[in-house]
Amino acid sequence: xxxxxxxxxxxxxxxxxxxxxxxxxxxxxxxxxxxxxxxx
Amino acid sequence: xxxxxxxxxxxxxxxxxxxxxxxxxxxxxxxxxxxxxxxxxxxxxxxxxxxxxxxxxxxxxxxxxxxxxxxxxxxxxxxxxxxxxxxxxxxxxxxxxxxxxxxxxxxxxxxxxxxxxxxxxxxxxxxxxxxxxxxxxxxxxxxxxxxxxxxxxxxxxxxxxxxxxxxxxxxxxxxxxxxxxxxxxxxxxxxxxxxxxxxxxxxxxxxxxxxxxxxxxxxxxxxxxxxxxxxxxxxxxxxxxxxxxxxxxxxxxxxxxxxxxxxxxxxxxxxxxxxxxxxxxxxxxxxxxxxxxxxxxxxxxxxxxxxxxxxxxxxxxxxxxxxxxxxxxxxxxxxxxxxxxxxxxxxxxxxxxxxxxxxxx
Numbered sequence: 001x002x003x004x005x006x007x008x009x010x011x012x013x014x015x016x017x018x019x020x021x022x023x024x025x026x027x028x029x030x031x032x033x034x035x036x037x038x039x040x
Numbered sequence: 041x042x043x044x045x046x047x048x049x050x051x052x053x054x055x056x057x058x059x060x061x062x063x064x065x066x067x068x069x070x071x072x073x074x075x076x077x078x079x080x081x082x083x084x085x086x087x088x089x090x091x092x093x094x095x096x097x098x099x100x101x102x103x104x105x106x107x108x109x110x111x112x113x114x115x116x117x118x119x120x121x122x123x124x125x126x127x128x129x130x131x132x133x134x135x136x137x138x139x140x141x142x143x144x145x146x147x148x149x150x151x152x153x154x155x156x157x158x159x160x161x162x163x164x165x166x167x168x169x170x171x172x173x174x175x176x177x178x179x180x181x182x183x184x185x186x187x188x189x190x191x192x193x194x195x196x197x198x199x200x201x202x203x204x205x206x207x208x209x210x211x212x213x214x215x216x217x218x219x220x221x222x223x224x225x226x227x228x229x230x231x232x233x234x235x236x237x238x239x240x241x242x243x244x245x246x247x248x249x250x251x252x253x254x255x256x257x258x259x260x261x262x263x264x265x266x267x268x269x270x271x272x273x274x275x276x277x278x279x280x281x282x283x284x285x286x287x288x289x290x291x292x293x294x295x296x297x298x299x300x301x302x303x304x305x306x307x308x309x310x311x312x313x314x315x316x317x318x319x320x321x322x323x324x325x326x327x328x329x330x331x332x333x334x335x336x337x338x339x340x341x342x343x344x345x346x347x348x349x350x351x352x353x354x355x356x357x358x359x360x361x362x363x364x365x366x367x368x369x370x371x372x373x374x375x376x377x378x379x380x381x382x383x384x385x386x387x388x389x390x391x392x393x394x395x396x397x398x399x400x401x
Binding site: 014015016017018019020022023024026027030031035036037038039040 | 128129131132133135136137140316317318320321324325328333334337338340341342344345347348
């Protein structure tokens, strides 16, 4: 009889990785021209 | 930085609801940051209209002060807390986007100088904090946490080391409180010292990046001096952050040999797990900027987005600094941290001034 296998633990995305994804997404949005000007 | 820290988790599994719960706090960060900007501009306009010479207090300080005022008077209501704790996320978004304002050659040149100075700073900080911990008879693991926190990367390094060296939760909270209190003090003392010594933007930025422990406070301390100093502070601090895995691995090995922590199996995997990934994002954006992937207006837009992200961070630095909570943590760790920080600040100041003269950094 086969024993039920434990499902591998889901790897949580770290804060660093979220930040990199968000920043690269913003850079892409600026690059393709969706966001043209950001005032300061 | 802290691999264990992810975006604030709420009990609900629904991602839309989770994001909704972050919104009030994020709006509070944005509101405080923007208020800081408005106050800076209003003071400057008033001074100009009335021909007054008023000290130029940057939006960075206003945002931190407003946050401090709220946190230490009415407190941060529960509804805002999850969103406020995203300030570290905005810090890292800001750092990655800041890569657009660096040409790769500058990163390599200044990063190389920073790396040499960071190696010296690590040796001084780790050995001196260990010595101080013994003098003040602190628990050995608390001493290790304080040494890691002051040598590398503040709170994130302490959190990363907690699991690796099997430290007590109580020791961890002592060390974090000491590092946060000292970081808050550095925001007010570093710019004053820099101005008193007439330091150049580069020398001051490097010093802030080398001597201020937490990345958010190091970024703020740099930006309080000037925009250029802020850039340099981030670069030097990022170089320091890159060392986190090696330092934590060294301490994990030390405590495992004494049978007081689990041995590290795959060292390469351990180093990769502890490596702050936002540094790779920063380098990638810097490479793209160097090879003209973005045109000039786009680079300006990215630089401004980075500034907005930092604005939220500075508001968060003020909001999460609660002095009454820090007072509860005891005098010993704070005293060790304070003496250690003063010595590290003086030594790194000497190193930076020498490098400034010798290498014309």
